[in-house]
Amino acid sequence: xxxxxxxxRHFKESIMRFSAFWFFLxxxxxCNQGVHKLDVIQPDADNGGLILPDGFSAxxxxxxxxxxxxxxxxxxxxxxxxxxRPKNGxxxxxxxxxxxxxxxxxxxxxxxxxxxxxxxxxDYLYLxxxxxxxRYPMIYSQxxxxxxxxxxxxxxxxxxxxxxxxxxxxxxxxxxxTVGAPSNACMEQSxxxxxxxxxxxxLLERHGGIWQFKADQLNQNQVLDGERFAxxxxxxxxxxxxxxxxxxxxxxxxxxxxSQLFPDLYDAKQNAELxxxxxxxxxxxxxxxxxYCYYDPMQQAKVLAPEYGGDGHTLGRCEDKDDPIMAFxxxxxxxxxxxYTGDMFPERYKNGAFIAFHGSWNRAPEVQEGYFVAFVxxxxxxxxxxxxxxxxxxxxxxxxxxxxxxAYRPCGLAQGPDGSLFVTDDVQGRxxxxxxx
Amino acid sequence: xxxxxxxxxxxxxxxxxxxxxxxxxxxxxxxxxxxTQSSSSTSDxxxxxxxxxxxxxxxxxxxxxxPGKSVYEKYCLTCHQADGSGVPGMYPPVGPNEWTKDxxxxxxxxxxxxxxxxxxxxxxxxxxxxxxxxxSDKEVADVVSxxxxxxxxxxxxxxxxxxxxxx
Numbered sequence: 282x283x284x285x286x287x288x289x290r291h292f293k294e295s296i297m298r299f300s301a302f303w304f305f306l307x308x309x310x311x312c313n314q315g316v317h318k319l320d321v322i323q324p325d326a327d328n329g330g331l332i333l334p335d336g337f338s339a340x341x342x343x344x345x346x347x348x349x350x351x352x353x354x355x356x357x358x359x360x361x362x363x364x365x366r367p368k369n370g371x372x373x374x375x376x377x378x379x380x381x382x383x384x385x386x387x388x389x390x391x392x393x394x395x396x397x398x399x400x401x402x403x404d405y406l407y408l409x410x411x412x413x414x415x416r417y418p419m420i421y422s423q424x425x426x427x428x429x430x431x432x433x434x435x436x437x438x439x440x441x442x443x444x445x446x447x448x449x450x451x452x453x454x455x456x457x458x459t460v461g462a463p464s465n466a467c468m469e470q471s472x473x474x475x476x477x478x479x480x481x482x483x484l485l486e487r488h489g490g491i492w493q494f495k496a497d498q499l500n501q502n503q504v505l506d507g508e509r510f511a512x513x514x515x516x517x518x519x520x521x522x523x524x525x526x527x528x529x530x531x532x533x534x535x536x537x538x539x540s541q542l543f544p545d546l547y548d549a550k551q552n553a554e555l556x557x558x559x560x561x562x563x564x565x566x567x568x569x570x571x572x573y574c575y576y577d578p579m580q581q582a583k584v585l586a587p588e589y590g591g592d593g594h595t596l597g598r599c600e601d602k603d604d605p606i607m608a609f610x611x612x613x614x615x616x617x618x619x620x621y622t623g624d625m626f627p628e629r630y631k632n633g634a635f636i637a638f639h640g641s642w643n644r645a646p647e648v649q650e651g652y653f654v655a656f657v658x659x660x661x662x663x664x665x666x667x668x669x670x671x672x673x674x675x676x677x678x679x680x681x682x683x684x685x686x687x688a689y690r691p692c693g694l695a696q697g698p699d700g701s702l703f704v705t706d707d708v709q710g711r712x713x714x715x716x717x718x
Numbered sequence: 719x720x721x722x723x724x725x726x727x728x729x730x731x732x733x734x735x736x737x738x739x740x741x742x743x744x745x746x747x748x749x750x751x752x753x754t755q756s757s758s759s760t761s762d763x764x765x766x767x768x769x770x771x772x773x774x775x776x777x778x779x780x781x782x783x784x785p786g787k788s789v790y791e792k793y794c795l796t797c798h799q800a801d802g803s804g805v806p807g808m809y810p811p812v813g814p815n816e817w818t819k820d821x822x823x824x825x826x827x828x829x830x831x832x833x834x835x836x837x838x839x840x841x842x843x844x845x846x847x848x849x850x851x852x853x854s855d856k857e858v859a860d861v862v863s864x865x866x867x868x869x870x871x872x873x874x875x876x877x878x879x880x881x882x883x884x885x
Contacts, residue, residue, distance in 0.1 A: 365807070366842065440843045441833060473848040536877070541796050642805040645796055683799035685806060708806065 322383035328505035334672040346710030351693040363399040397445035409446035415442030443516040462489035467572035478588030511567040532615035553647040559605035570602035578608040612641035613651035623700025637691040649681040783872035786864025802869030
C-alpha cells in the first residue's frame with residue numbers, strides 16, 4: 282500500500298463511514314429494543330394466584346376453558362390444549378393472542394375427539410384420545426388445524442380408570458403412547474379387600490406400559506404394529522422425550538390403598554407415604570415392576586406388593602426390577618413432565634425437568650399433598666439435585682383436606698417459543714404463563 | 719430426597735383442631751336436629767326410630783357417635799373423603815344427590831358396587847366401586863343411614879331388614 286496523503290484520507294473516510302454505519306445500526310437496534318420494551322408482556326399483579334421463586338412472574342392466559350389437560354405451544358405462540366370432556370362441540374381448545382399482551386383473545390373449540398395426550402410434530406397436531414391417536418394437519422398461519430383427521434393408532438383399550446393416553450415423540454420418527462393399567466394392583470376383583478393378585482398379571486399384555494409406534498404410519502394397531510417399549514408402569518400420565526439426551530422419561534402414578542386393602546400390614550400413615558411416585562428413565566425393555574412391586578422410599582428398594590405375598594419388607598422377585606432415578610412423595614399424581622430447553626429462565630433450569638403434580642386423594646385421612654409444579658435440575662441423564670417446589674398456590678388454600686378443596690389443580694406443561702412455561706388446570710380450565718424477569 | 723417431616727407437629731395441631739371442630743359441629747347438629755325432630759309429628763315408623771335414637775343421643779353421653787361412622791371411615795372415606803365430597807372426575811360425592819336420595823339404589827351400590835359412566839350432580843364419573851357385600855346387614859344399614867344423615871343429607875335411616883331384602 283502506498284503511504285500517500287490521499288490514500289490516508291481515503292482510509293480515514295472509510296473508517297468514519299464504517300463507524301457511522303455501525304453507530305446507525307446500533308442506534309437502530311436500541312430503538313428497536315425500545316419499541317419491543319413497550320411490547321413486553323406484563324404479568325398479573327398477583328401472578329394469577331401463583332407463588333413463584335424470586336424473579337419469576339405469571340399471568341393468566343385464559344380461564345374457564347373446560348377440563349384442560351395437556352398443552353402445546355407452536356412457534357407462532359398459538360396454544361393447543363386437550364380436554365378431558367368435550368366443550369362447545371370440541372375436544373381441543375385452540376388459543377391465540379392477537380394483541381400481544383399475553384392473554385388469549387381468540388378461543389376456538391375444535392375436533393370430535395377428546396382426551397389427555399396432545400403433541401405437535403412436523404405441521405401435524407396429534408391427539409391421544411382414550412382409545413386412539415389421531416392427527417390433524419396444521420395450516421400455516423391459521424389457528425385451527427384442518428379437520429381432515431388421520432388415524433395413527435386405533436383400538437387402544439378403553440379403560441374406566443387410567444384412561445388417559447399421553448404421548449411424545451423421539452427424534453427418529455417414533456411415537457410413544459402410555460397405556461395405563463385399568464387397575465390398582467391387578468387384583469382378581471379390582472380394589473377389593475382379600476382378592477388375590479393375578480399372577481402373571483394378564484393386563485400387562487396390553488396395559489401398564491409405554492408402547493412405541495411409527496409417528497407417520499396410518500391405522501396402526503397396538504398388538505400388530507405397536508412395540509411394548511417398556512412395561513411394569515401402572516400409569517404414566519407424565520412422559521417426555523428429552524431431546525438433549527435422546528432419552529424417554531416418565532413419572533408414574535403409584536398404587537393406592539395399602540392400608541385399606543391390607544390393614545394388618547399397613548396403617549393410615551404408612552398408606553399416606555407409600556409407595557413413592559417414581560421418576561423413571563425409560564429404556565427399551567425396561568420393567569419397573571408393577572403390579573408385583575412398588576418402590577419404598579424409606580427402604581430405597583422395590584418391595585414385593587402384598588397382593589403377591591409381600592409383607593412390606595420382602596424384596597423377592599422385585600430385586601431385578603428397574604429402580605426409579607428419583608422418588609417423590611406418595612400419591613402426588615404426576616400429570617405432566619417437561620424438560621426445559623428455553624433461554625428465558627436462569628441457567629440452572631436448562632435441561633432440567635418440570636413436573637406438574639395434580640395433587641393427591643389417597644392420603645385421606647391425612648391431609649392431601651401436591652397441587653404444585655416441581656423442578657428437578659439435571660446433569661446428563663440423571664438429576665443433579667433434590668426436587669423442589671417451583672410453582673405453588675394452585676389450590677388456593679393452605680391445607681387441602683379433600684381434593685375438592687383445591688380451586689385449581691396443575692395438569693399440563695408446555696414451553697413457549699420465548700422460553701415461557703405454560704401450565705394448565707383441569708378443574709376450572711385456567712392457563713398460566715410463567716416468565717422470568 | 720423424600721419430603722421433610724417438619725410439618726408433622728403443625729399437622730397434629732391442625733388435626734386436633736379439625737377433630738374438635740367436627741365433634742363440636744356434630745354435637746350442635748345433634749342438638750339442633752333433635753329439637754326440630756321432636757317438634758314435628760310424623761307417623762313414619764323409621765323416622766320415629768331415628769328420632770328416638772337422636773333423642774337418646776342427646777340425653778346420653780356427648781361422645782356417642784353414629785354406629786355407621788366407623789364403617790364409613792374404614793370402607794368409604796378413602797375415596798369419598800372425610801367431608802363426603804368425593805374426588806372430582808373420579809369418585810362422586812355422597813352429599814345430597816339422586817343416588818343417596820334413593821334408598822334402594824344406595825343400598826344396591828354398597829352391596830354390589832358400581833361401574834360404568836354415571837352422572838352425579840351434573841358431573842360425569844367413570845370408575846369402579848367394589849362390592850361391599852362382605853359387610854353385615856347391620857353394617858350396611860348403619861353406613862347407609864350415617865351417609866343419609868350427614869354430609870348435608872337429611873334423609874331417614876334404613877334398616878337391617880331393608881338390606882337383607884336387597885341382598
